[in-house]
Structure formats: C-alpha cells, structure tokens
C-alpha cells in the first residue's frame with residue numbers, strides 16, 4: 512500500500528491529524544492498535560463544547576466516524592517497524608507494508624500500573640485517576656492519596672492540595688529527602704509509611720502499609736510514570752528526552768526526515784487539547800511540504 516501520509520496511532524491526536532489531512536484532500540491512512548488512553552476516560556469534563564462532559568470512548572467513536580466518513584482507511588493492527596525508503600518511510604505491520612511520503616507518529620504512552628488487580632474497574636468508577644490536570648476539579652474536598660516514588664509523587668500531591676485539605680502521599684520507596692518531606696509537611700500533605708499492598712474496599716481503595724496499618728481513600732492518583740511508545744522513532748535514531756519523549760520542533764517535526772510526532776508521545780502535558788493542537792500543526796505542515804495536487 513502507498514499513501515501520502517501515514518498516521519500511526521488512532522487516539523485523539525492521530526484521528527485529529529487524519530481529519531485535517533483528509534480535508535486537505537490528501538491520501539491518508541491510519542494504522543491503530545486500539546489501546547488509546549482516551550478509552551479509559553470515564554467522562555472528561557475539560558473538553559470545550561461538552562458542558563456535561565463526554566466519556567472518552569464516545570469521543571473516540573465520534574472522531575472515528577468522522578474519519579471514516581471522510582474516506583480515511585483505518586487499519587487495525589500494530590506497526591512493528593519503520594524504515595527509511597526512497598519515497599519517504601516504510602512502515603511494516605502484520606498484514607503488510609505501507610510506504611508513505613510523510614509519517615505522523617501518534618502512539619501515545621502507557622501508564623505504569625500499580626499492584627491493584629481490578630484497576631480498570633477502579634478507573635471506570637473514578638476511584639483511580641491518572642490526570643489531576645483533567646479531573647482534580649471533580650475531586651474537590653475528597654479524601655485523596657497520591658501513590659508513587661516520593662520524589663515523583665510530591666508534585667502531584669502538592670497540586671492536589673488546591674482541591675482538598677485531605678491529601679496523603681503514600682510512598683512506594685524509602686527515599687529520605689528531608690527538604691521535600693518538610694515542603695510536604697508545610698503544605699499539610701501527610702506522608703504515610705511505605706505502601707505494601709492495595710485493594711478495592713467499599714467505595715474506595717484501601718492501602719495496606721508496611722507497618723501493618725490500613726488507610727482508606729476515596730480517590731487515588733498514581734504517580735508511577737509511564738512508558739513512552741516512541742520506539743519506532745528511536746529505531747530510526749530520532750532524538751528523544753531521557754524519559755523517552757520524541758523530540759520535535761515547533762512544526763512537530765522530529766529530526767528524522769519525513770517523520771512528525773504529536774500527542775502524548777512528544778509531551779508530558781498529556782491533554783487531548785494539546786494533542787489536537789499538535790495534530791493541526793503537523794497536518795498543516797505536512798500538507799504544505801508535499802507537492803500540490805490541483806483540482
């Protein structure tokens with residue numbers, strides 16, 4: 512298969528790029544492995560135009576419908592490799608290969624999970640949350656825990672103090688950073704003993720601590736970090752941050768010819784609105800970088 516632009520990843524970033532490019536009358540295709548973080552959102556309340564919020568799955572379904580109505584082929588599968596090719600880049604997936612003059616990587620991230628077997632159900636019920644920027648507003652006044660390595664969890668715990676007076680940091684390590692502990696104490700963030708185990712309990716999550724005590728929380732925000740799905744670009748030698756985010760310029764171009772990056776894979780501000788903005792910029796630049804095709 513050949514296309515002018517191939518989009519790898521069909522989350523909000525990739526779908527938005529496809530909408531722009533299809534409306535620029537470009538040949539565009541998407542390959543998507545179907546694991547968008549947006550599908551986990553029980554109901555997003557920070558997207559403009561949805562005053563009552565919208566579930567992540569519904570947003571994706573609406574965008575998929577828009578893309579299909581524009582005639583964009585969506586191939587279900589995972590791109591396993593990207594190589595340089597005389598026309599641009601060549602992407603391989605289980606059902607074949609696609610050559611493209613431009614490739615937009617929109618593969619996102621995967622959150623590192625906590626040891627809570629029923630975590631998907633807990634996310635659905637709003638007990639386990641991943642995005643304070645998105646939904647701390649819906650946690651006002653609740654009993655909240657932030658769980659993770661002390662140094663990583665501290666920022667999130669301090670952020671949450673604007674929303675609740677009852678914020679605990681449950682560390683998963685033995686870090687002994689006195690200055691950080693003092694800062695947390697000054698902000699009235701309680702640091703508990705280290706975490707031993709987690710389980711669903713009633714309408715919340717119970718943390719079992721190494722001293723044998725148990726703490727019940729209404730809402731838990733993990734601060735465990737994430738794996739960035741930038742490996743396809745890294746195989747080509749693309750520059751990336753120490754955390755694995757693909758480095759891009761102000762047009763969303765990586766330093767690999769013909770390869771763009773958008774959405775969560777290029778930023779630690781994991782927001783749909785940010786992904787949309789990246790998508791618009793990359794799609795406009797990719798369109799103008801290709802030869803015009805007059806009607």
Ligand SMILES: Cc1cc2nc3c(=O)[nH]c(=O)nc-3n(C[C@H](O)[C@H](O)[C@H](O)COP(=O)(O)OP(=O)(O)OC[C@H]3O[C@@H](n4cnc5c(N)ncnc54)[C@H](O)[C@@H]3O)c2cc1C
Nearest residue numbers: 520522524544545546547548555590619645774775781783
């Ligand atoms: C619980 C939760 C709640 C959230 N709430 C909000 C909110 O209210 N508001 C907000 O703005 N943001 C929210 N977010 C963040 C938001 O979901 C992400 O910022 C957004 O999904 C990023 O879009 P993306 O397209 O970059 O990545 P994703 O949505 O993760 O999509 C990436 C896609 O690429 C595919 N893919 C990966 N590798 C390959 C490959 N090799 N080949 C083919 N396909 C591949 C994946 O299967 C996936 O479909 C929330 C996140 C979570 C987890």
